[in-house]
Ligand SMILES: Nc1ncnc2c1ncn2[C@@H]1O[C@H](COP(=O)(O)OS(=O)(=O)O)[C@@H](OP(=O)(O)O)[C@H]1O
Ligand SMILES: [Mg+2]
C-alpha cells in the first residue's frame with residue numbers, strides 16, 4: 001500500500017507523523033523551562049530553542065524520506081548540526097495512504113514539490129504562555145500552488161483533564177480535510193481575526209473600515225485559519241507585510257480544500273514556487289467557505305492597499 005500511493009498523499013501521511021513529533025519537542029522545551037530566546041531582525045520577531053529543534057526534526061525527517069523535494073524552513077539553521085536519532089521520524093499516517101487521489105495529483109514528481117515549513121507559528125505567544133495559539137505548519141506546494149497542508153496544535157486540550165493532548169489537521173485540494181470537524185461561522189455577524197502582536201495603524205484602519213461585530217486578536221497564521229475553519233471567525237485580515245510564505249502555505253491548502261480563499265490585499269493568490277521571495281508583502285486576507293471575499297477586498301482603504309506591494 002505505502003509504495004503504491006502517489007507522492008502527495010505520501011508526503012501528507014509523513015508530515016502528520018513528523019508534525020506530531022515536532023509538537024512533542026515543542027512541549028518538552030517548554031516543560032524544561034529554558035526557552036533560549038533569540039531576537040531576530042524584525043520587530044517582535046523571536047526564535048526559541050523550540051523553533052530551532054522542531055525545524056531540525058521536520059527537515060531532517062522529510063529530507064530522509066523524500067530526498068529530491070525542495071524544503072524551505074523559517075529558521076536559519078546550520079545543516080551540519082547533529083540531530084538526535086529519536087527526532088528522525090519514519091512513521092506515516094496509514095489512513096491518508098488509502099485516500100482516493102485526484103488525477104491532477106497522481107503524477108506529481110519530487111522535483112516539482114516545494115515544502116514550506118514553519119516549525120512553530122506563534123512564537124511570541126509561545127514565550128508568553130498563550131499556548132493554544134501555537135501551531136506547527138507543513139505546507140506542500142506543486143509548482144506555484146499550495147496543494148496540501150498539515151496544521152498541528154501541540155497544546156490542543158491542554159487545559160482540559162482526561163482529553164488527549166494535541167491534534168493534527170490535514171487538507172488536500174480536491175480530496176478534503178481531516179482531524180477536526182469543519183463548521184460554518186455564525187450567520188448575521190462579522191467576526192474578524194487579526195494579529196495580536198504585530199498591529200499597526202494601517203492594520204487597525206483596515207479593520208475599522210470593515211465594521212466588524214467582533215475582533216479576535218490572536219497569535220499565529222495557523223491559529224487564525226483554524227478559527228475560520230472551525231466557524232469562530234468569518235475572515236482573517238492583516239493589512240501589513242510581515243507574514244511569510246511558510247505561515248500561509250499549509251493553512252491556505254486546508255482552507256481552500258474546504259471552499260475558502262486566501263489572497264493578498266489585492267485579491268492575488270501567493271505563489272509558493274521555490275524561487276519566490278518569501279515575504280507576504282501584500283498582506284493576508286483569508287475568508288471561510290461561503291464568505292464574500294470580494295466584499296472584504298473592496299473595504300481595504302486604497303491608500304493602504306497601494307502600500308502593500
Ligand atoms: N511584522 C512582522 N515581523 C516579523 N514577523 C511577523 C510580522 N508580522 C507577522 N509576522 C509573523 O507571521 C506569523 C503570524 O503573525 P501574527 O500572529 O502577528 O499574525 S499575522 O498573520 O501576521 O496577522 C508569526 O510567525 P512566527 O514567527 O512563526 O511566530 C509572526 O512572527
Ligand atoms: Mg518567526
Ligand SMILES: [Mg+2]
Nearest residue numbers: 118121122247
Ligand atoms: Mg509563522
Ligand SMILES: [Mg+2]
Nearest residue numbers: 074118120121
Ligand atoms: Mg515560526
